[in-house]
Amino acid sequence: MPSKPKTVDTTKATKAALYAARKVLTRDAQEELQLRIPFDVYFQDPALRTLRRNFDFDETFDVPWEPGIGDGPTSARFAVVDYDSSAETLAPPATWDAENNVFTDTNGVPLNKANIASPQYRQVNVWATLQNALDFYENGFGLGRRIPFGFEGNRLIVVPNAGYGENAYYDRDSKSLQFYYFDSGEKRIYTSLSADIINHEFGHAVLDGLRPLLAESVSAETAAVHEFFGDLSAILIAFRNNKLRKWLAAETGGDLSVDSALSNLAEEFGGAVQNQPYLRSALNKLRYSSIKDDQRQHYMSQVLTGAMFDIVQRLSRHYMKRGRTLGEAFWHTIRRMQCMAIQPLDLLPPVDVTFEDYALAVLRNEEIVNPTDPDGYRQMMIDVFLEREVLSPETGRKLREPHDVFTRLRTQVYHHAADIASSRAAAYRFLDDNRSALFIPYSADIAVQDLSTAVKLTADARRQPRQVLLQYTWREDVVLEGGRFGQFAGETTSMLCGGTLALDIDGNLLSWMRKPGTQPLMGKGADESAEEQGGALRKEAFLNALAARIKAGRIGEIAGGELGILEKTVAPLTANKVGGILRFSLSPHVGIHSDEHDEMGESQWQISS
């Protein structure tokens, strides 16, 4: 067992002062000053404990301390509520012992690997895993900012023993992550003990916070982006773990192209439910052309997960070739991957994100962070995306053409980036003053979807200039004409349009990803014409995607009430009316199941009577 640093006791006031200054303290210093809370979490899940002796708990794991931690556990962004919907019982919460910097069970016994039988152990295991994941997204190697949630409020409710069932969910409507348990033979499987499952579900919550309008997309590909992000999060957060990387180095000899605890997702769950050693694997050779007409979002998502895992492998080989030890090579790989995969989220358009959008955001972010690219990372990533057909050859060629890395945004009315960042109202005036230059139709009622600033780091921990991130959207009415829209024929729905602008604080244009509409633009030049053409193509794709969803019987109703939602009747996409306009939304429960039971067509959504 690795030795832990000696800790230093401080007064409450001193600890708060140190907390305020934590960004300038090293990790070791934070541990000594008890600004981190040690907790023995399960590696991956309990199955690994059986598979690999001595590979069970991570005793080196700790999570950031914060002043508001309390019983539950409860912290700034999470509230653990141990309600079991099967037994209809509420288990007592873990108690926070501030003096000893530890959670204890109802008998005052500290919760650690010696006390896993306590019901409170799972409460703290899931909370600690989530605190760690939150830090992964928010720290400078990630988004470099605090992230919002996609619901009203800021605390995500976490239910570690939600009831009996082979699933786990993110549910925006109840602001919660729900982790169910089930029996496999004589063994009880708790999904709240699987780091992969927790991180996958939290990935949904994070993406829903960053891009809440993705839930309104009718495109199966956008639903697949959600699943991809869940899986990618699970893989990268696992790889971020020091002990796991060491073990992986020993296990694989550096060859990540073999089945490993990294590429395999949710081992215990997969073993119990699907009789295979994982739920999904990032090791696949799927290409975009083989999934583009599919409807199964988990299956589709593997193309992008596979592509990002290809990048992980190539990076690690690159570092090994440069003479790094395996451990070092893996460390450099994950630190760069965190920047490469997480930072681009801030560049994604606010609606209808496609695989190509994500690839372009990844490549653009890499260019911003590493404009000279002496190691050819960007070229390597273009190769991967081309091989997976996520980018077209034409796009690949254009990306490889020499071009200016940083340009200015051409506007009619100048607004300083700091002014734009000052408020949503100010951001709106910037957009409205520049409708023509920003390709926003005069008739569009623009909504500022999100506005934030971020300070991101490069992979070698250099501070990037402060970023201003602005998402804006508008809606266009679309009438559904023709039999292919089935029961929705004749109804009006809306197509979401908009863009994400990323500027640095000096006004350089970092990125501008748009989803154009079809309303006439104010200017009449070639750029406007291309934008309008893009809008027409989008509308066609929107209608085709919706018709395909209807044909596949993937739109249903939700049968719910005070006693809960009946999972069987929750279709992947649901329809409801807001002010007479049809609005679609991805299933409110974004679960971990594979698509196997999604292939029955519509009959599964109905209740037998």
Add this chain to the structure above:
Amino acid sequence: MADKLLIRAYNVGCGDCIYVRIPKARKKDGEVDDFHMLIDCGSKAGEAVLKAALNLLKPELPLANGKRRLDLVVLSHEHEDHMKGFNPLFFEDVAIENIWLSAAMNRKHPQSKIARAFHNLAETAMRNVAKRRVALSPALQEMVSLYSISNESAVKTLTETLPEQNGIAPVYVHSDSKAAELNLKTLVGDVAFTILGPDYNIDYYYMGDEGAIDLRAFSEAAAGVLASGRAPADVQPGNISSLDFRRLQSRMMSNAFAYTAKDSTLINNTSIMLLIGWRGRRLLLVGDAEWEGTFVDGQHNGAWNVAWKRQRAKLDQPVDFLKIGHHGSTNATPWNDKEDRTVTEASTILDAILPLPAGNMPKSGPKAVVSTARTPYDVIPRSTLLVEIAKRVSNTKIYAPLLSPAQIQGLPNYVGFEEALLGEPQPQRTDMETLVTGKPYVDIEIEPAAGH
């Protein structure tokens, strides 16, 4: 006309109440008479509509010793839309000679112990939910009502009251039941009753090898609801608001309902699938038997898939009449519900029993009827399924031009679910026929096959 077999489907809303008269198929004490059958008598609507249907039926039945005679009553399965009308008061003036129930209803059937235990759990769960008087969506409310006390009294009527009144014992039928076991002593002539489902081995084919695990999982999953009809004590976590907690509870996967939905499917799948052979004709009445993807040995399967596997020789031939299952629901008539022309087990079954005609459908072609009423769900009845069946049967109608604007306006969910396809041929529907003809039933007449 007297030579024709009559099938009369009463319009009882969303439910089945079907009278079958087989000419000259009864002989007792040397006297030949028609054979009179009632298959199901239930509805999701109130009892009044069923009482009215029975009052219309009774004059059709022969009088004997001051009572109307039914030679055979068949209950396909124990759901209210098939049995709510079995109130002893409605049958006081009816003499019943035989009662057939699904083997799945037999408490002593050795091969349905797990299915029965599963059903009991569902019943306990739903009755406890009912006691709690909580707000439920219409779909969940409907599920609760499937297990109401009134169902129990209908079961008691058929298993105890009516048998005692008539001095008979109910026969629990399955696909291995022999003619002698079926005990139809008065049936004569060129008539054969064949049971295609349920299979004798109910637990194995409809629950699967893992039926016992399902049972355990159900108990685990719905422990609270199974234990008590009272809402749990008012507990409240200290770290979220009571409003958030209430919303959380309401959004959590409702296991009692999830497993009860499974039981409800099981009950449908153990429907009596009755094939009546009469003078060269094949009439198939299937209750609410469901289909699923493809038969898999050792797993839970749909009734149609089990029949296709186990009774293939009997099922794999065209029929002359189909009582469309489950009120026209998409999951009760085997078909390719994706409508993408892929050949599946389900589409193969449909092609076998109702093949697409090579040219125009002859007037003497097969017939079908659906007892239905538009529900709030687009899958019951599924208009596209009805249009598909209409391509394969001869008694179709285009209802749109036959309905007045006021009638159309009065159709529930017309715009959403009916408008698009009411202008296409559909098999005769009890709901539409009443609007068009004013009659509270649909008559289907079957002539003997040539040479029979």
